[in-house]
Amino acid sequence: MQEVLVHSPATVANVAAGFDIMGFALANPYDEILVRKTPEKGVRIVNETGTFPNMPLEPLKNTAGIALLTYLAKVKPDCGFELVFKKKIKPGSGIGSSAASAVAGVFGANELLGNPLKREELLPFVMEGETVASGVAHADNVGPALLGGFILVRSYTPLDVVKIDTPENLAAAVIHPQIEVRTEDARAILRKEVLLKNAIQQWGNTAGLIAGLMKGDMGLIGRSLDDVIIEPIRSILIPGFKEVKAAALKAGALGCSISGSGPSIFSLNENVEIAEKVAAEMKATFEAIGIPANAYVSKINPEGVKIA
């Protein structure tokens, strides 16, 4: 096999209270990347998206390039790889664009080499790609993009990643307004210290969300989707955030918060029908203030990255 077409899903990180430690995979949108073996060693990046002309082609400046180079340094195959970006989740959208690319490249190369590493063993390599995107190695997007489902990153040092069962019908509505929030900016405005009393509320909510998901208790999931530390600060960067969140809750969402570092906003919902209605209301609310927005509705995607 000389090439594979890989689909790598968008992901929602943080999931309200779980800043830096939680994320889940969406069924759509997803990155489509052709991974091709080349006789020359190293990594070559080809941009066939048509829509993202500024994509860095130099591997060391591209999250997918760095992740793949890190993987190749470990596996040391007698070949190189070309990554042909066909379709791409928009960078800076807050739904794990760079994570999806990094996961696609490493997963595809590992497939073409006959899977020298297991899927879960690829995580440290794809995390290297995130260093470029946010300055820190994170797993809350790459974890679910690689492994699928809902992922808890209990710890980074050492890395400890736990897959959490979720209710069958649980459905996400994600709205991506056509504005850009840079991950670096979203991180820079956060304070280095937080009030203990707020931190207590937050760890009550992360614990509550895990309990709600595993019990299949929709009410508890909704009550636990409450971020008292990050959302109040980051939402300043998203015009219309309060109105869109209010519209989501009014339309029946269990809860609603910023996806990753924004500007996308996600909600979790009891089922796809409610999620569709919620997505429509969120989109309409953005458009009412003059911001075009894309809406995505999907159940939690259980499988993660895959061969198309």
Place this chain on the structure above:
Amino acid sequence: MQEVLVHSPATVANVAAGFDIMGFALANPYDEILVRKTPEKGVRIVNETGTFPNMPLEPLKNTAGIALLTYLAKVKPDCGFELVFKKKIKPGSGIGSSAASAVAGVFGANELLGNPLKREELLPFVMEGETVASGVAHADNVGPALLGGFILVRSYTPLDVVKIDTPENLAAAVIHPQIEVRTEDARAILRKEVLLKNAIQQWGNTAGLIAGLMKGDMGLIGRSLDDVIIEPIRSILIPGFKEVKAAALKAGALGCSISGSGPSIFSLNENVEIAEKVAAEMKATFEAIGIPANAYVSKINPEGVKIA
């Protein structure tokens, strides 16, 4: 029925990372309190413990008295109650002494009145008792003492209490060294602000502990029993803490931390046999530095307060 003898269990609050939001009930030790209907209204407290001469007898200065008065103000029965303290978990031990008393009184009175309120409806009244003990209404001891099992207090306003399933064999070892740490002091030395990076670790661990308990994953439970915020500060008040914790882990404990505000130290273990061994090592370590200590071993107590 004119009187009931009530057994109300000791509890371990915080459970490492879950400061103010988690607790579980022990099978032993427990408070033994005789609750007796009296024709006169109000609350009378009788100390028959023999070992705690300083117990406040004035109802408004006694956690059990306050809790019962709060309950009576709601239920308005045509009688009063006498609480005869027979045997008591030592105050200031860090295993929910005041919580056990408060729960015993209200539970017993409610029984004698034919259960006008359901067990879970008693929680706000017993929480009032904790206001006296710590200056703040807490539920992480009274919750498990009243309801049994492992309790997550997701939120205080509004109160949101969730029972978490735990592995059948999971066993606690609790060591109570004969020193006193006042709850107020243990609270006063905490900083009002914490580092965001530490808070992130902490909410990873609260989420991880819930996932570990519900999955029955002993390894994950152990890795999640890690408190990077409160334990490093409060352990200063407990001579020998580091050595006792090291002894517990060496003897096979999954994890070990301060019980409540201390000075008791708890560990969770895969089964009662390991817990017995761990308890012996913890006790010996305290005694080697000249501090007598009581050891308790029990599974998680699923039922909480009960008629003896």
